[in-house]
Amino acid sequence: xxxxxxxxxxxxxxxxxxxxxxxxxxxxxxxxxxxxxxxxxxxxxxxxxxxxxxxxxxxxxxxxxxxxxxxxxxxxxxxxxxxxxxxxxxxxxxxxxxxxxxxxxxxxxxxxxxxxxxxxxxxxxxxxxxxxxxxxxxxxxxxxxxxxxxxxxxxxxxxxxxxxxxxxxxxxxxxxxxxxxxxxxxxxxxxxxxxxxxxxxxxxxxxxxxxxxxxxxxx
Amino acid sequence: xxxxxxxxxxxxxxxxxxxxxxxxxxxxxxxxxxxxxxxxxxxxxxxxxxxxxxxxxxxxxxxxxxxxxxxxxxxxxxxxxxxxxxxxxxxxxxxxxxxxxxxxxxxxxxxxxxxxxxxxxxxxxxxxxxxxxxxxxxx
Numbered sequence: 195x196x197x198x199x200x201x202x203x204x205x206x207x208x209x210x211x212x213x214x215x216x217x218x219x220x221x222x223x224x225x226x227x228x229x230x231x232x233x234x235x236x237x238x239x240x241x242x243x244x245x246x247x248x249x250x251x252x253x254x255x256x257x258x259x260x261x262x263x264x265x266x267x268x269x270x271x272x273x274x275x276x277x278x279x280x281x282x283x284x285x286x287x288x289x290x291x292x293x294x295x296x297x298x299x300x301x302x303x304x305x306x307x308x309x310x311x312x313x314x315x316x317x318x319x320x321x322x323x324x325x326x327x328x329x330x331x332x333x334x335x336x337x338x339x340x341x342x343x344x345x346x347x348x349x350x351x352x353x354x355x356x357x358x359x360x361x362x363x364x365x366x367x368x369x370x371x372x373x374x375x376x377x378x379x380x381x382x383x384x385x386x387x388x389x390x391x392x393x394x395x396x397x398x399x400x401x402x403x404x405x406x407x408x409x410x411x412x413x
Numbered sequence: 414x415x416x417x418x419x420x421x422x423x424x425x426x427x428x429x430x431x432x433x434x435x436x437x438x439x440x441x442x443x444x445x446x447x448x449x450x451x452x453x454x455x456x457x458x459x460x461x462x463x464x465x466x467x468x469x470x471x472x473x474x475x476x477x478x479x480x481x482x483x484x485x486x487x488x489x490x491x492x493x494x495x496x497x498x499x500x501x502x503x504x505x506x507x508x509x510x511x512x513x514x515x516x517x518x519x520x521x522x523x524x525x526x527x528x529x530x531x532x533x534x535x536x537x538x539x540x541x542x543x544x545x546x547x548x549x550x551x552x
Contacts, residue, residue: 237449237453238452238453239449239452239453264452265449265452265453266452266453266454266455266456266457267455268453269455270453271453272449272450272453274446274449274450276446278444278446278447278449278450280447280450280451280465280469281447281469282468282469291451291454291456291464292454292455292456338454339453339454341454342454342455
């Protein structure tokens, strides 16, 4: 995957050029440094001012060629900061939501259960998001994002709202998932420790600029 | 003019702003992140509207329905003007009460007041119970 984007925000210009394989790219930086904006651009929820986004030889966005693939066709998984689990649907229906649109092989209940099992939350299938703990919500949100078999997973501050123990175990889980899925992950965090643990590639972002990416060893 | 359609139209016109306000507030209150999440899961805008936006805005829309219902039930002025007071055709309960009192028939007026009060309470009671049941499901 490769992307080079610029986006004019009202307080500064965001500029970024990154190329990664099936690795975990960590965008690390203080709040307000444009990290979430980058994820939104990659997912197609926002349009970059200029540049291009390429994923597995598929052009998702190109300002030169006037290509902008809409979010629903990009096939990227997105884990939102507050998880954005649909509060009026059960865990099962949340995970099922992205599976229903696939024409070749619509998702089945068995797919959902299998996926939930993988995250150790199959016993929660019939609960509503309001009845889950933070860590459980996180796992369900991951299952939902990965259900569509994305080619790229975007994670926005995935460990932010969790207590220390859950945080450490989920960190390892994200690594494990990454090894299993073999797709590029782009993860946003302001936490140095998480960045060092998770990142194969770390990019430090401040006021929209990319700073010398420190190697994991220096963190 | 002077048909029951005119009465319906009068009620709609006076009640519409209430519905508009409630529905607007309800749709606004839906977290945009839900819609964004649905988009990244491959849902079309139409599907997002019917499966995410409307269900989440539903309590507000329902509140708007109750308000408009109450407003329409008590509608008097506009109805009298465009639909008139033709018994059996365009006479609404508020008109009937007014003309009963005018002609000194307080018994009829009293009965009608009782009927409309009980009816309103019944509707609101039913709506509340129904809304509560839905609410319990999603909490």
